[in-house]
Amino acid sequence: MVIFSVIEFVVILEQEKLVLLLDVGPSMHGVLSEVEKLCSMLVEKKLIFSKYDELGVVVFGTEESKNDLTTEVGxxxxxxxxxxIKVVDGDLVDTLQKLPRGRVDGDWQNAIQAACFSAYCCIVGSLTSVVLDAIVVGMDMLIKKYKDLHKGKKRLCLITNAIHPIKDSFEGSKEDQxxxxxxxxxxxxxxxxxIVxxxxxxxxxxxxxxxxxxxLLSIFSKKTRTRIVYxxxxxxxxxxxxxxxxxxxTVFRGHLELSPQMKIKxxxxxxxxxxxxPTLKKYSEKAAASNKLATHQVKVSYEYKSVDGSSTSVIPPEQRIKGYRYGPQVVPISTAEWDAVKFKPEKGIKVLGFTDAxxxxxxxxxxxxxxxIAEPGNTRATLAVSAIARAMKEMNAVAILRCVWRQGQQNVVVGVLTPNISQNYKIPDSFYFNVLPFAEDVREYQFPSxxxxxxxxxxxxxxxxxxxELVQxxxxxPSGKEALLPEFTPNPVLE
Incomplete structure (x- = not known):
């Protein structure tokens, strides 16, 4: 007999700190309606999937100036x-759907400076109740106390056309600043x-x-290891x-074995x-309405008892064994017996051979x-991968691999390794791997003419x-340039 017990639990999620930097100058008026849709969609998705994330909005190109740096330092x-910056809510959606239309060409560099200051101070200030009055003293204290707080979770998103010149710096060049x-x-x-x-x-x-x-934008991209999207x-x-x-x-870290004597990390x-x-989950309303951290998730546990009713005590896991029906009978098979007959291939990747692409x-x-990719930081592995990839590319060859990604994996994967020659001197060469079917996986269906x-x-x-004409x-x-690039086309259901 199986008895269900329902237990509610609370999970505290890691939160992202995001500041949107939006150019609302005259040259952006033509696309501000799309920017409003984009940012509103972002907040709506966060309300569903990441409702504890925090978000702030900064616009530049407006006639008025309303930020802490203007007040404190001029x-x-x-x-x-x-x-x-605050936890995402419905008010943020309303704010982003009614962006102001500025009349001044936006200086994105000033906006980034203001946002950096605002993002850091608002994040740590909200955790320590420190107001933004004493900027220098407050930042110094907060950096010392929270120097490792939320690192990697603080993000800024700049949306502009970047077609206007930025102001010259009083000290040093623009690049230095x-x-x-x-x-x-x-x-x-x-x-x-x-996003340009x-x-x-x-x-x-x-x-x-x-x-x-x-x-100048590429400097931010390189220093913070992020991307620029045009x-x-x-x-x-x-x-x-x-x-x-x-x-x-990573799904695998180890050696690519070309032969017993030649292996590449x-x-x-x-x-x-x-x-x-997204899958549907059970929802519980037992949590108190005042508990803002409650996820309302449900956890299901099982209890096993004797079917003949001879005992009311719960049978512990070590006294249970799986049974499998075979006709009218139930055949018990222990975990040890299953392990003895299981196929246990050894973890590793081996080259079976090469063939024409x-x-x-x-x-x-x-x-x-x-x-x-070659093991990061391993120069010899990088050179070996590059040499093999370029030789395969020159000969129009591909490699056939036998892969077992992890120890204890019950199936073996056979696939084709294709060279990927980098066009950027800062990015090393690599390979793409595609799984190939076994004979029983191939279905050759014949259709009459x-x-x-x-x-x-x-x-x-x-x-x-x-x-x-329909196919065309x-x-x-049609003009040689793809209209709907996958990386820039949102999925209407999943995005």
Whole structure:
């Protein structure tokens, strides 16, 4: 007999600290409606998936100046804090759906400085009840006490077209000033993600100014190890800001064995992964309404008792054994017996051989794509991977691998290793790995030709033309440039 018991529990989640830096100057008015949709969607998703995250909103390019730096030290004009950093709620959605339309060209550099100051002080100030009156003393005290607090969880997102020149620095060059700010951000564990809206907005802009701004933004990208995204359509803008962050995790760390005498240390990551719909969970209303940390989740536990009723005590796990039905009987099989007959391949990756790339058909690729890189910091492994990858590329060859990702894995994966030659001298060469099917996984279905059907079933010229035009309309790259790039096209259900 199985008895269910329901227990409610509370989980405290790690929270992200995010500040949105939005350019609302005249040159951005044409896309502000899309920016409003994008930011509102971000908050709505956080309310569902990460309701304890904190978010603030800073706009620049406004006539008025409303920020702490203007009050305390002067300067930093045309920057307004629409919303101080707080836990996401419905009011934030309303705020982001009604962004002001500024009349001054935005200086994104000043906005970043104000946001960096606001982000750090608001985060630690909310935890220590320290007001922002004594800026210098307060920051010094908070840095000493909370120097490691929320590192890696503080993020800024800049949305601008970056087509206007920034102001010259009073001390040093613009690059020196940006470098100083970037180093301070890195020291505080902050990251900045830049979304640059160009396209039709930048047709009449000064190319020299845009190149300079792109160079300065790249300094932030390099120092804080984040990305710069350039978008030119409203659809790509909606897909540029990710509502969820997925941290890559290695599926294998070990040797790529070419022979018993030649092994290369590699790390393997998943390059792609199938996105699945969120699962429904049990919900409990037993938590007090005043408990803001309650997740209302339900945990189910099982108790096993004797079916003949001879004992009312719970049978402990060590006295239980799994039984499997075989006809009218139940055959007990212990864990030890299962372990004795299980297939236990040894963890590792071995090269079975090489073949011409033309012999491996693209439609045979199965499941997810994996990325093979040399062990970070291992120069010899990096050189070995690069040498093999470039030799395979030159010979148009691929490798067939036998992979067992972890110890105790019950299945063996066989796949094809394809060289990936880097075009960036700072990024080493690598490999892509695709799983191949076994013979029993391949289904060769034979279909009769349409020519074997009666004439009355055959399409006429008009129908054939309509079908051809329909297929042509499905082409996402009629001019050679893909219209809906996967990395910039949001999934309407999952994003």
């Amino acid at each position: 300067g930093y004009q045309n920057i307004s804090v629409l919303q101080d 940006v470098m100083t700010i970037a180093e301070q951000m890195a020291a505080q564990g902050m990251k900045i993600e830049s 809206v160009r396209g039709r907005l930048s047709r009449d802009a000064n190319k020299g100014v845009m190149d300079e701004n792109d160079h 978008v030119d359509t409203p659809t790509s803008l909606l897909g540029a800001l990710k509502t969820r962050r997925v941290t890559p995790v 590699v790390w393997v990551y998943k390059k792609t992964q199938e996105e699945k719909f 033309s012999k491996i058909k693209r439609h045979c690729y199965m499941k997810d794509v994996y990325l093979f 349409f020519n074997s059907f009666p004439a009355s079933w055959q399409p006429n010229d008009q129908q054939q033309k309509a079908a051809d 309309m499905l082409d996402l790259a």
